[in-house]
Amino acid sequence: MSQTIHSTEVDGIPTLFAYSAGPMRAGLVFRVGVADETLSRAGVTHLVEHLALHRQGLADYHFNGATKAAFTHFHVEGAEHEIVAYLDGVCTSLADLPMERLETEKEILRTEEARRDPGQLALWRYGAQGYGLPSYPEWGVRQLRPEDVHHWAGTWFTRDNAALWIAGERLPAGLRLKLPAGARRPMPAVTSALPERPAYFSEGTGGVLLDCVPADTTAARLYSGVLERELSRALRQEGGYSYTAATSYESRRDGFAVVTAFADALPAKQDAVLGGFVDVLAKLQAGRIEPADLEAVRTRADAALTAPDGAVRRLPGAAEDLLAHRPLRGTDELRSELWATTPGHLHAVALEAAGTALMQVPTGHRADWAGFAAAPTASLHAVAGKQFPSVRKDGSALVVGDEGVSLTTEKRTITVLYRECAAQLSWPDGGRQLVGSDGLAVQVEPGLYGIDAHTMATIDAAVHPAATVWLPPRQQPRADAGAAADGASPARSGRPAPARRTGAQTAGLVIFGVLAGLWSLVAAAYTIFGVSDPETTTGEWAALTVFLWIVAAGLALPAVRIQRRTRRTSGPGAGTS
Numbered sequence: 001m002s003q004t005i006h007s008t009e010v011d012g013i014p015t016l017f018a019y020s021a022g023p024m025r026a027g028l029v030f031r032v033g034v035a036d037e038t039l040s041r042a043g044v045t046h047l048v049e050h051l052a053l054h055r056q057g058l059a060d061y062h063f064n065g066a067t068k069a070a071f072t073h074f075h076v077e078g079a080e081h082e083i084v085a086y087l088d089g090v091c092t093s094l095a096d097l098p099m100e101r102l103e104t105e106k107e108i109l110r111t112e113e114a115r116r117d118p119g120q121l122a123l124w125r126y127g128a129q130g131y132g133l134p135s136y137p138e139w140g141v142r143q144l145r146p147e148d149v150h151h152w153a154g155t156w157f158t159r160d161n162a163a164l165w166i167a168g169e170r171l172p173a174g175l176r177l178k179l180p181a182g183a184r185r186p187m188p189a190v191t192s193a194l195p196e197r198p199a200y201f202s203e204g205t206g207g208v209l210l211d212c213v214p215a216d217t218t219a220a221r222l223y224s225g226v227l228e229r230e231l232s233r234a235l236r237q238e239g240g241y242s243y244t245a246a247t248s249y250e251s252r253r254d255g256f257a258v259v260t261a262f263a264d265a266l267p268a269k270q271d272a273v274l275g276g277f278v279d280v281l282a283k284l285q286a287g288r289i290e291p292a293d294l295e296a297v298r299t300r301a302d303a304a305l306t307a308p309d310g311a312v313r314r315l316p317g318a319a320e321d322l323l324a325h326r327p328l329r330g331t332d333e334l335r336s337e338l339w340a341t342t343p344g345h346l347h348a349v350a351l352e353a354a355g356t357a358l359m360q361v362p363t364g365h366r367a368d369w370a371g372f373a374a375a376p377t378a379s380l381h382a383v384a385g386k387q388f389p390s391v392r393k394d395g396s397a398l399v400v401g402d403e404g405v406s407l408t409t410e411k412r413t414i415t416v417l418y419r420e421c422a423a424q425l426s427w428p429d430g431g432r433q434l435v436g437s438d439g440l441a442v443q444v445e446p447g448l449y450g451i452d453a454h455t456m457a458t459i460d461a462a463v464h465p466a467a468t469v470w471l472p473p474r475q476q477p478r479a480d481a482g483a484a485a486d487g488a489s490p491a492r493s494g495r496p497a498p499a500r501r502t503g504a505q506t507a508g509l510v511i512f513g514v515l516a517g518l519w520s521l522v523a524a525a526y527t528i529f530g531v532s533d534p535e536t537t538t539g540e541w542a543a544l545t546v547f548l549w550i551v552a553a554g555l556a557l558p559a560v561r562i563q564r565r566t567r568r569t570s571g572p573g574a575g576t577s
Helices: 044-054 080-095 099-114 121-126 130-135 146-156 218-238 267-285 291-306 310-323 331-340 343-354 453-462 488-492 503-532 538-567
Strands: 006-010 013-019 024-030 062-067 072-078 162-168 199-202 207-212 245-251 257-264 358-361 385-389 397-401 404-408 413-417 421-426 432-436 441-444 468-470
Touching (some): 013 310, 024 310, 044 062, 044 072, 044 146, 072 080, 099 146, 121 130, 121 207, 121 358, 162 310, 207 267, 218 257, 218 267, 218 291, 218 331, 218 343, 257 267, 267 343, 397 453, 404 441, 413 432, 413 441
Parallel strands (some): 013 162, 199 358, 421 468
Antiparallel strands (some): 006 013, 024 072, 062 072, 207 257, 207 358, 245 257, 385 397, 397 404, 404 413, 421 432
16 A cells, blocks of 8 residues: 555645545545634634534444644545535535524533543643633633624635545545635644743642643654653553553644643552652653663554555644645655654653643642742732722732732732633623633622622623623522632633532432432342242332332432532533533
8 A cells, every 4th residue: 555645636625645445534624723712702613513514414424523723624434425425515514504503503512511621731831812722611602693603614614724635546536625715824823821831730639640842853752652651661560650651742733742641640649650750751851761662662653654554544634734834744754754763862852841841730739849830820910909808808809900800819819901801701690700811710709799780890891892701690609709719720720610519408418318328228128138028929029129219219319419500610611511
């Protein structure tokens, strides 16, 4: 099978082709993604992708779509005529999206979002904009109008902003890509919310997570593989601290790449995992690269390049490179770089990566002892304006000024300027949360700070209308709203802490939980021992068993409902899933 990727054109769209036997595969790629959106309109690209695929219905061939940070993919595998029909259908739908499906697809996106955990590294690194947006909920979806979606599709999903790739025995006959003209879009701007690097923040309990942004080179790819082997050896094989120690490498297509490393840990092993993780990084930064590790990673990479489907597997990434104005690279060039890489090259990558690193450590842990600066969870200054002390008399106050709002506590100050407000989350009960472009957020609860209606109206008027996100009613405002800004995670998190239970909810949870547990024991005992009762027929035993378990479930249901209600966030995430 050929290892060559050929360049051609279909209906004005640059096209990459690689020979492949078997079912044909193809993908239409657009230079648009989450990083091109704003926080208050987050989700519009994903919504367009869903709408464009709706008319495909249930097909016998495999197809799907994917919305990434900077690219959106539509891909398909099947017979030649199925490829033609799919790509024609996608292009036709993009030009005339099925808006009668709009509200249904919004609900599907919220369902999808409820099971997605994008992680927090992106928002801590980039803030609430650009490449940081994948960490946030798709807050914009709920209020998008048909004209908003049409405009986004017409601006970004165009012929001049697309690339096509095809793997098969030939280009499919009759292929037409009817897309409107447009403009090739530049890559998203790279922002930073980190004044110092390397940096760390403390959040979660699952283990240690780190990413870094070295130059996108063959040496960096090999470094990622060597780092994984070192972490696995130190933390799993030798230390026995972690079950999973792994890395990933993703090109950002702008000359840089993101290397992500993770090691899980039980609570009792978190100190050991953090220490071992830092030791591995220090070893590579000192230039102690094991030749056997480099050789193993290089051999595996070379096997992937020379595999029968090596060129085919590179097609989606090559299409992204094309849209990012990066040159198409051949197999021989890539292999030459691969075998020319030395331990010294990996040492240089390790040092470069160290200067860009961001580490997430478990809650309650620190990494300043290892040379990592604490990522900011507070602002340098408060705005000048009117103060509204908290009714709890705990020393905290909300300051509302002409330039923005600040939350001041005994320990720190958090400020969001109106001109830098990425989104203002608004609830019908009057509550607001202003999220700054740096990712810091200020919760504004009128009842907690005694803020009058005129002042609230002043805040609403000062925030750009496009930044306002209206959310549905909350269960109840948090009793401790605003206090969370004194801690690191809620002030920077895209998914804040859950609402507190009321006393009645806690009592109900305990009562129904205990009753359900006791009744379940009765049901279990009768299920096991009742069948052997000589005075009970099988039918009577079965009927009574079913009745007992139904009662047990009925008692458990209120407890489950109470728990679910209090798990819903009454802050930024309310109503988004």
